[in-house]
Amino acid sequence: MALARQRLEARDFGTVAQVADAVGFTSAKHFSNLYAERFGRRPSDYRAPKNQRF
Numbered sequence: 001m002a003l004a005r006q007r008l009e010a011r012d013f014g015t016v017a018q019v020a021d022a023v024g025f026t027s028a029k030h031f032s033n034l035y036a037e038r039f040g041r042r043p044s045d046y047r048a049p050k051n052q053r054f
Contacts, residue, residue, distance in 0.1 A: 001038055004031070008046040016043045 004023045006012075013019045020031035020043075036042045 001035065004035065004043070005039060008043055011046065013046075019043060 001023070004019050007019050007022070013022075015028075016032060017028040020026075020028040023031070025031035032043050
């Protein structure tokens with residue numbers, strides 16, 4: 001979970017499913033639920049808002 005959090009916070013990921021797979025989960029939904037329980041926010045919360053420009 002620590003590696004997943006690092007990737008999500010660094011925005012170093014394509015999709016939540018890719019992060020889940022990279023850290024050993026076969027189910028993105030299960031990963032998301034466990035992540036939310038542990039850290040208090042969902043992995044999808046790390047995505048930039050669609051209207052935000054860099």
